[in-house]
Amino acid sequence: MSTDKITFLTNWHATPYHAPLYLAQAKGYFKDEGIKVALLEPNDPSVRGAQVTLASLAGLLIMKQDVTEIIGTGKVDLGFKAMIHTLAAKARDFPVVSLGSLLDEPFTGVVYLKESGISSDFRSLKGKRIGYVGEFGKIQIDELTSHYGLTPADYTAVRCGMNVSKAIIQGEIDAGIGLENVQMVELEEWLAAQGRAKSDVQMLRIDELAELGCCCFCSILYIGNEGFVAANPEKVRAFMRAVKKATDFVLADPYAAWKEYVDFKPVMGSELNRKIFERSYAYFSQDLKNVRRDWEKVTRYGQRLGVLSPAFTPNYTNEFLTWPLEKESADPTGDQKRMVELQCDVARCGGFRRLPDALKV
Numbered sequence: 001m002s003t004d005k006i007t008f009l010t011n012w013h014a015t016p017y018h019a020p021l022y023l024a025q026a027k028g029y030f031k032d033e034g035i036k037v038a039l040l041e042p043n044d045p046s047v048r049g050a051q052v053t054l055a056s057l058a059g060l061l062i063m064k065q066d067v068t069e070i071i072g073t074g075k076v077d078l079g080f081k082a083m084i085h086t087l088a089a090k091a092r093d094f095p096v097v098s099l100g101s102l103l104d105e106p107f108t109g110v111v112y113l114k115e116s117g118i119s120s121d122f123r124s125l126k127g128k129r130i131g132y133v134g135e136f137g138k139i140q141i142d143e144l145t146s147h148y149g150l151t152p153a154d155y156t157a158v159r160c161g162m163n164v165s166k167a168i169i170q171g172e173i174d175a176g177i178g179l180e181n182v183q184m185v186e187l188e189e190w191l192a193a194q195g196r197a198k199s200d201v202q203m204l205r206i207d208e209l210a211e212l213g214c215c216c217f218c219s220i221l222y223i224g225n226e227g228f229v230a231a232n233p234e235k236v237r238a239f240m241r242a243v244k245k246a247t248d249f250v251l252a253d254p255y256a257a258w259k260e261y262v263d264f265k266p267v268m269g270s271e272l273n274r275k276i277f278e279r280s281y282a283y284f285s286q287d288l289k290n291v292r293r294d295w296e297k298v299t300r301y302g303q304r305l306g307v308l309s310p311a312f313t314p315n316y317t318n319e320f321l322t323w324p325l326e327k328e329s330a331d332p333t334g335d336q337k338r339m340v341e342l343q344c345d346v347a348r349c350g351g352f353r354r355l356p357d358a359l360k361v
Helices: 016-026 067-072 083-091 137-148 163-171 183-191 228-229 233-250 254-264 269-282 292-305 332-349
Strands: 006-009 037-040 050-055 059-064 078-083 096-103 108-113 127-134 154-158 176-178 200-207 222-227
Touching: 006 067, 006 096, 006 154, 016 037, 016 096, 016 233, 016 254, 037 127, 067 096, 067 222, 078 083, 078 096, 083 096, 083 137, 083 222, 083 292, 096 228, 096 233, 108 127, 108 163, 108 183, 127 137, 127 163, 137 154, 154 269, 163 176, 163 183, 176 183, 183 200, 183 269, 200 332, 222 228, 228 233, 233 254, 254 269, 269 332
Parallel strands: 006 037, 006 078, 127 154, 127 176
Antiparallel strands: 050 059, 078 222, 096 222, 108 176, 108 200
16 A cells, blocks of 8 residues: 555544544644644454455555554554553564553453342353453453353353443343443443443453553553554654644643544544543543553563463563653552542543642652
8 A cells, every 4th residue: 555644543433532643633733743644443443354444545445354463464554552452463473563652551341230140259250241352352351260260161252342332231241341431431321321320330340350450451552563663763753743742732621622523523522422531531641651560561461361472572662752751650559549539530520630640650
């Protein structure tokens, strides 16, 4: 695919937490940096074999691959992907590298409704149908079942991709892996529309179940094809400067940012999406850096799961972030506890809130 544009593939169809990317386009930040960026959306990137449609100068190209494979094989230059999938792609010899972070440590876990008979005891999942996103989600659940004295035969795995909320609502699964700032919000709003308590949706957090001490395995990253990055370092720096400027705008004035995002991407204009944006606000990375501590933890986790080899070297760099980077938190566990309280407050009252910087140093 020959083009002078940088091609960027999202990890999902346009969603509220993609705001910095689309605002960098809408506000002309890419143009200001002297680059052209084509923003591409997969139809359903969570399902291996899903179709991805790319509008290019040569015409229409249809591919059936995972997002990391598409980037790794050089068909697209840059994209979004979660940390654990970025690591797993590299382990499968796809040359991808993380250039920075979009979302830091969104809470991820097994989401369920109280009526399902599931409780805070992981063993209550015995005999249940559990939905998962992709190949790695099944590996995670299998490892957790063994941790709690169960086996994969004790539950029914259902691959439903990002459509966990829909599958729970339609009764296709009893629980599924999801994000606090996306699937939890979708189910809360569905419950409210039914006249039911939002608190009827619960989550068994994977970081707590697996004793990880962090939620960073699902941090959403800006990733790139290593060959493209090596051949175009100035373009990559320009791209990262543009999305950093857009991130600064989102964090400084989330109300104006949301309005401009909806103006640029009208499909975002729903109350549900607005609430997902509010719940995502606290997770946006302010300096976009790859946090070394998190990469080390998730690499060890991947090695424990057998996804990564004992000698695996994490595939990330901060060399394209050309601004001062913040110090790593001195109390990441405390930050997680404070984030739980903050997000509960946002769920109750709405609005835009983040952890004070003073609590993270």
